[in-house]
Amino acid sequence: MEKHFHLKNILLSLIEDIKKQDFLVYFRKMSILEIGKDEIIFGTVSAFMKDNIEAKFMNQTLLAAQKEFGETIKKINFRVDINIDNPSNTDSVDCTTFYKSTLRQVKKDEKLSYTSVTMQQKKSVNDRYALSNFIVGADNQLAFSACEAVARNPGKSYNPLYIYWDVGLGKTHLLQATGNEIIKKVKDKKVVYSTADKFITEYVTAVKKRNVEKMRQKYREMDVLILDDVQFLSKKEQTQNELYNVFNLLYDANKQIIISGDRVPKELTELEPRLRSRFEWGITVDIGKPDYETRLAIIQEKSREREFLIPQDVAEFIAANVTENVRELEGVLNQMIAEYELTGNTPTLERIASKLQKLSYTKDLLGEGRTPRTHKTTIRSYEDIIDAVSKHFGIEKEGILGGNRKKEFMIPRQVSMYLLKTKMNYTYERIGNIFSGRNHASVLYSCNKLEKIIKKDKNLLYEVNAIKDGIGI
């Protein structure tokens, strides 16, 4: 049994180290025959396998054995194990099955529900969400830092902390991660996470049962209140009123409040102005769409968490094509894992490309006449985009970045802005700064303008596509 355990660890290292195809062909079935002081003897299926492994993978196997047993292991040997196929032999490992199992998602028990408002404080946040597994990129850096600061010093740094933006960009993750971090530091802190929806239900139930006072009491005792998706409070005047009271109580007692919404407090026009304005008392941060690098890092992190070995090119392909939100990224990954579990098909570029096409992720507005990107994007910063546009149209970069209003400059400029917006998710402000300090409205206008033009002008559309293809975006 013990041998079996060690062998699996060694095989895991080998899987990381050698090509999948080689592993599946040459390692078929393995066993450990002996664990000596400085030597390990492995069993193979046949002399043919033994010769091949010795010829090709001696070094890797030695390294893997040393990783498992330590450097005292100086040599390894292979012998044909005549018992390897014996059903009663529990020491051998079928490498093909093992390989597949390493690809498989395991942690099914992770899908805890985290919505309970009926206070077992520590249960109301889901510990799958941590600050440590939140991938930080340019567009969520601020929100992340604010959460870190709040976790370090609840009630003292930013209160309330208000995080906003569209769905699927990690608000819930950050909120819960912050709650987790606080609980981790001080075990008896009472942290409650609730969605606005649950808060409404809780309040309505309390009213029905005539125990609103009890609910109030409960919230009064909280050290940290986390309230997700406050936009759902719209038109619920009574509940808003209750939240207003809770907010004041906690705020006055220096208790931390963390809130999320889908837009800035000012735009929550269906909320009571006095509640809205309280949301603005602390710090308001947005959490933007992740750029390519962040998306790639997220896919890799999620695959790792789920113990799913994702080939690099597949990860890059998904990151290049699924751009809108992180939930969608995860959705694609889930599909891939599910498909693997059902059919045993390992993800390949071809398979994932056709999958994404079916899900129409690759059919963006300008997708006409394009095939899904199957190659790496080469862009690293905005300059690469400007360079590509400049090369394509044969005009100097200065001409693109400057203010000349002739058409030969305007179009490349608009194309550059448009690509920065749609492909790099830059904010209009950030783009404006790159283009000699233009303001938000002017960049917005240019992007919209270009979009309109290319809807009509097929030639320009193809030019834009050519630029995109050239740099793999």
Ligand code: ADP
């Ligand atoms: P929102 O609450 O904004 O709708 P979620 O927090 O539910 O978004 O995020 C959707 C999914 O994406 C979650 O599974 C979350 O873990 C994941 N996610 C979003 N952003 C990141 C990130 N930067 N790093 C890691 N995972 C992320």
Ligand code: MG
């Ligand atoms: Mg959410």
